[in-house]
Amino acid sequence: MVNIEQCLAALTQVLGENDKDVPLHEPKFNGNEWQYVKDCLDSGWVSSVGEYVTLFEQKIADYTGMPYAIAVMNGTAALHVCLLLADVAREDEVLIPSLTFVATANAVTYCGAHPHFIECHESHLGIDLDKLRTYLTQIAIVKDKQCINKLTGRRIKAIIPVHIFGHPIEMSLLQTLAQEFHLKIIEDASESLGSFYRGVHTGHASDIACLSFNGNKVVTTGGGGAILIKDEALAKKAKHMTTTAKRPHRYEFYHDEIGYNYRLPNINAALGCAQLERLPQMIENKRHLAKRYQDVFSDIQGASILQEPQYAKSNYWLNALILDKPDRSFIEHFIDSAVERKYHLRGLWTPMDRLPMYQSSPKMDLTMTHQLFDRVISLPSSPHLGGVYA
């Protein structure tokens, strides 16, 4: 049994005694946020027209090194469009981890396609690629360059790796597997802005990836997201689709395909521009905070702090305490005790295959996912908790 008092003491060592709540992750707006937002209000350009959107997209592209970034109103919308760009069609299947935020599964459903749940690995919480290979070899065949699920008869069109809590999975192995089985890769990098895989920002292992700037993410725009794209024509298509597919014209309204109103308002982009200026510093702080958690929890028996894989540099979006053995009651007890000290912890998301609307979706053996659900607790991880700046 993990000693709960020791765990609380360790938390206190890092987070100090507080009279105010310490949320799981919260933003601070101590840079140019107000100046840029005020500029929007003064100019009247708060909406879709305005230069902060363009600037924000440029800054995201520069930071991630992906050639094109399209700002949209959240990560869910970004994922939806990524799937459409990857030609995921009605009745296709898309492989996604059962261990993820529900948006990954819902975006597949929005396309009329079926999520097909796959297992994760305890070392990084992302897809277990060895088990996936064995599974696909058993249930899938490749016919005419298409991957067919022998059990359902449906095409498996794509796979969405999620870099859980910011920890990149081993993308080169995934790429090999995806090539073999003719799967398109869409990287869900919602949690991994500022995370690098072998020196390159997450998102590069695929042609299309998505980011989220939700209020609990490293960079927030209130609500926001981005589509990262390599190909210029595809980037143009993404911009077109997310702005109601209106043909550019000074006064005419002509839309040439089914489009979406997914554009990010200028005022939200302004917030993002200011936040991105401070991103390198925030990542440094977050990595420092992770180190502190690792240090103080290193003496505790039966649990440890999740560390970045050797091949990666993680943003440590959320620090995770992992118990050696499943213990639901410890998790609940720990969360409840911590909140008395104002520390807000959280368990993992309920695995997707346990949610009512996805209970009958296709899936592989998910023993590890279900175990981890009873082993992992997320710890407060805001950048300013690192103690590097106030």
Next chain:
Amino acid sequence: MVNIEQCLAALTQVLGENDKDVPLHEPKFNGNEWQYVKDCLDSGWVSSVGEYVTLFEQKIADYTGMPYAIAVMNGTAALHVCLLLADVAREDEVLIPSLTFVATANAVTYCGAHPHFIECHESHLGIDLDKLRTYLTQIAIVKDKQCINKLTGRRIKAIIPVHIFGHPIEMSLLQTLAQEFHLKIIEDASESLGSFYRGVHTGHASDIACLSFNGNKVVTTGGGGAILIKDEALAKKAKHMTTTAKRPHRYEFYHDEIGYNYRLPNINAALGCAQLERLPQMIENKRHLAKRYQDVFSDIQGASILQEPQYAKSNYWLNALILDKPDRSFIEHFIDSAVERKYHLRGLWTPMDRLPMYQSSPKMDLTMTHQLFDRVISLPSSPHLGGVYA
């Protein structure tokens, strides 16, 4: 032939000589916008948690008199959810005007349903209810309380009236017709915030309606929208569906149906709260501006300014000049000449049935819609152009 020089002179009489552009519709943030937005930044609550969202919803409900308002991220999302709440299902048909913004049609498509285009009336640009009755009598039969399109065999589930440019259609007649044919009504009040039908705000003739707070609307939140609902249980459902269908819980993540991330960020709601405070004044200004357009154009042969129906009080979202006879080349010429004086005019939206993705959708005779496309020009209509306040 309408005299273009006279039209330009009339415009100048209302809008004055300008060295800056006079857009079709633009916001001014000269109320409490700064204060509320700054409050969001200072508190760190820019995202989905935060009290401006609740306050904004309350203020919308108060103003419109609808019992519940759910803030969402735009009018398109609001419409999508309205259709889901009305149980519009895959392969259903939904009657919508061909003369509308593309979002009305797209929202139907998002549900896997088919837009079915109907004709408009020149006196208010909304649905022509007499022609619709004749048409439905011909092509539809009611079986087991369901309206079936005899030509396609599909169920016609609902009808979406749009109060074009803010002018309410004759809702009591529509209600009678809808009852007779067992159609659910969803009011697209995107353009009619501040418009009243027989003393009651638009949206009340149906159980569910939507608003838009896009940058070109009377009230803007950057991007935003709202669902107006009468029934409490339905309102709870709407809130649940638009916030990822997460069951309320302090730290667990459990979602009990397919949900959407459609919530409006707090920072955008803050903007909306400030704008709503000034709404009555803005409507007054807009009505004053409409009066001025009506006056100066009254002498011009062959064209007139669209006026509100007798049974309604319109917000005059966009003032419309209507030519007696179709004249595409006049429209284009007038728009081009006006822009030289910095006045930005606009034609009507391309009728939906002429867009490539909707060309084979079911439709009734749309002669008037196609005529109006070549007869209507929208004039600059921002509230501050009324000359009542600066």
